[in-house]
Amino acid sequence: MxxxxxxxxxxxxxxxxxxxxxxxxxxxxxxxxxxxxxxxxxxxxxxxxxxxxxxxxxxxGFKRYDVGEIDPNLTDIERTAVIAAKAPLKRKLKSIHIQMIAIGGAIGTGLFVGSGTALATGGPASLIICYSLTGAMIFCTVQALGELSVAYPVAGSFLSLCNRFISPGWGFMISWNYAMQWLIVMPLELVAASLTIQFWNSSVNPGAWVAIFYCTIVIINLFGSLGYANVESVLSMIKIVAIVGFCILGVVLNCGGGPNGKYIGGMYFHNPGAFNHGFKGLCSVFVTAAFSFEGTELVGLASAETQNPEKVLPSATKQVVWRVVLFYLVSLTLVGLLVPYNDSRLLQSSSVDVTASPFVISIENAGIKVLPSIFNGVILISVISVANSAVFGCSRTIASLADQSFAPKWFGYIDRTGRPLAGVGLALLFGLLCFLSATPKEAEVFSWLMALSGLSSICTWGTICLCHIRFRNAMKVQGRTTDELSFTAISGVIGSWFGLILNCLVLVVEFWISLFPIGSKPNAKAFFQSYLNVVVNIGLFIIYLLWKRRKSIVWIHGKDVDLVTGRKKVDVDLVRQEKAEMKAYIRSRPWWYRTYKFWC
Incomplete structure (x- = not known):
């Protein structure tokens, strides 16, 4: 057949x-x-x-899935597009899975703990400004990703699409950049989980807890994408309930309803103040904000394993606004009101120490005894959730690298049940670095690992925006219109330009902060620990050019972009009719329903 x-x-x-x-x-x-x-x-x-x-x-089920023969006469770009379209990943993820991944998938230590470092460095006003701008950028980015993923629900999502919309060299760079990000996140999060346990029991060796969490992640990922999605849905629901509960509690505490009975209001915005370290402090918070939103793009990466992407993904990408507004801005505004930026506990440790969490500090300041332990339990769940997401993201990225001929072919091993076994195995193998937590050099090793992936998300999000811009440009050049798209980004191309420019500005700002760090003199070690990821990415691009030499393509012109392979087949006239009918139906409904459908 x-x-x-x-x-x-x-x-x-x-x-x-x-x-x-x-x-x-x-x-x-x-x-x-x-x-x-x-x-x-x-x-x-x-x-x-x-x-x-x-x-x-x-x-x-562990045997390799045979995708059939590929025409040997195809170019590298055409071959990549065909393999991505034929990838045997199983479409098992349902609407509830994608929505929970979109709403709670990226909520982890970046929000619960990393925000404490940001508060201490920039002050509460910087926290709100930077997270608002980053949130707006993320919304535009995810909207662009949603449009691309619905039109091309292929394996590798934006990783394989940037290979044909921008250039293979850029695809090589960003794919390895993204793989490094998730390879490093897993051991970091497992170590963070072991440190979280020490809040209750510091007598047990951290290596024992690391081993338990590691085995848990292994078992979950044996069940493939459905196992990941089911676990992630439960963990995300717990995180959502915790954030909503904290927002309600924060309002009560700020108004003087806690055990201490002290009205706070906006006192800490006046003393010690709304900003710390001036403009440089404000700029430094951008990177922490970006780290907090890390993983948002997993919605697009899961598109190749979604049952009905054209129906599910638009709703999931729209719901990012709720995460931005409720989970980040509201909770961090309350944190800024409840905790002064000069609180000594914010500065006492690394980004994985739960005692530095401003959420926990605000509860302790109110004199509530049991709740800090409960919230630390939520942080532990969040850490495990991110580690689980790291294996999912890394394994799909590794498979995409093989599909694009950027890595050995065995990296693309996908079994008959749709599990990218080689990618999962490599992610778990690299995850064994978590046992470095038992060595005295742990802090130094993980500092350099963090440096490799520190700005990875910024580069990834900028690439997604650029992909969307190039996609729309190619459609225009080739005489196509958005009428043939079943879903278009609310933010449009303007939103993608906003996201791309803001990501570039963050890279520029971080270069300045890395070169002239706050509170210290310029030094090479501090610079590379903050900016190593960008240097590595430039090196990856140069490696590709040297590897391919005369065959390398630095930029693909709009008229040469492949808009067909892997594209979901649609009847353009039917799509136009369905859009018109839906718009007419929504206009006939009450204003509250129209508002709901616009955002959800």
Whole structure:
């Protein structure tokens, strides 16, 4: 059986399916045997039921999924597009999974703990300004990502799309940049989890807790994308409830309703003040804000494993605004009102020490005894959640690297149940660095690991915005319109330009802060620990140019961009009709419903 399309440049290629494999309607692999004489496929005895059949299917599920032959005459860009479109990742994720990943997936130590460093460095006003601007940028970025992911629900999402919308060199750089980010996040978060436990019990060696959390992550990821999504949904719900509860409690405490009964109001905005370290302090908060939103783009990366991306992703990307407004701005505004930026506990430790969390400090200041332990439990859950997301993000990125011929082919090993086993294995292998927590050089090692991934998200988000700009430009040059898109970004191309420019400004500002750090003289170690990621990215781009030499493509012109391969087939007239009907229906409903549909 074969499904063929025109295999001219930019027009797709031949998709072949091995006749010795049969698949049921929900994309699960059926255990089969092939009768060469009759050409029929029949069910084996082992697959008819019982423990033997279950065990056989379980073992068989680890075998490699065969995507068929690829036309050897295709260019590197065309080959990448075809493989991304044919990737055997299973579409098991439902609407609730994607929505929970979008709403709570990135809430972790960046918000709960890292915001304490930002508060101490820049003051409460800087916290609100920087998180507001970063939140607006994230909203525009995720909207752009939603439009691209709905139009091209392919494996690797923006990683494979920037390979054909911008250039292969840029795709090589950003894909390895993104892989490094998640490779490093997992061991960091597992160490953070062990440190969180020490809030209750410091007598047990941190390595023991690291081992427990590591095994937990391994077990979760054996169940593939559905296992990750189910666990992430539960953990995200806990984080959401905790944030909403803190916002309510924060208002009560600020008004003097706590055990201490002291009205606070805006006192700390006057003494010690709204800003700290002036403009440089304000600029330094941008990087912490970016780290807090890390992982937002996972919604797009999950598009290739979503059951109905054209219906689910638009709603999920719109809901980012709720996370920005409620979970970040409201909670951090309350934190700024409840905790002065000169509180000594904010400055006493690294970004993974829960005792430096402004959320916990505000509760302790109010004289509440039990609640700090409960909130530390939420922080522990958040840390495990981010570590779990790291394996998901890293494994899909590793597979995408192989699909794009940027890494050995075995990196792209995906089994019959849709698990990118090579990527998962590599992520878990690198995750063993978490056991460095038992060494005296732990702090120095992790400082340099953080330096490798510190600005990774900024580069990733800027690339997503640039991809969207290039996509719209290619459509315009090739005579296409947005009428053929089932979902378009609310922020449009203007939002992508805003996101791209702001990301570039953050890189410039961070260069200044890294070169002239607050409170100390310029030194090479401080600079590279803050800016190493950008230096590595430049090195990756140069490596690609040297690797490909004359075959390297630095920039793809709009007229040459492939807008067809991997594109979800749509009836343009039907899409226009459905859009018109939906707009007419929404206009007929009350204002509150129209507002809800606009944002959700």
């Amino acid at each position: 074969s499904d063929t399309t025109d295999n001219k440049k930019g027009q797709g290629t031949i998709f072949e399916v091995n006749p010795k494999k049969a698949y049921n309607t929900n994309d699960e692999v059926a255990s089969t045997s092939y009768d060469s004489s009759s050409g029929s496929i029949s069910e084996t005895e082992e697959s008819k039921g019982g423990f033997k059949g279950w065990f056989h299917n379980f073992i068989d």
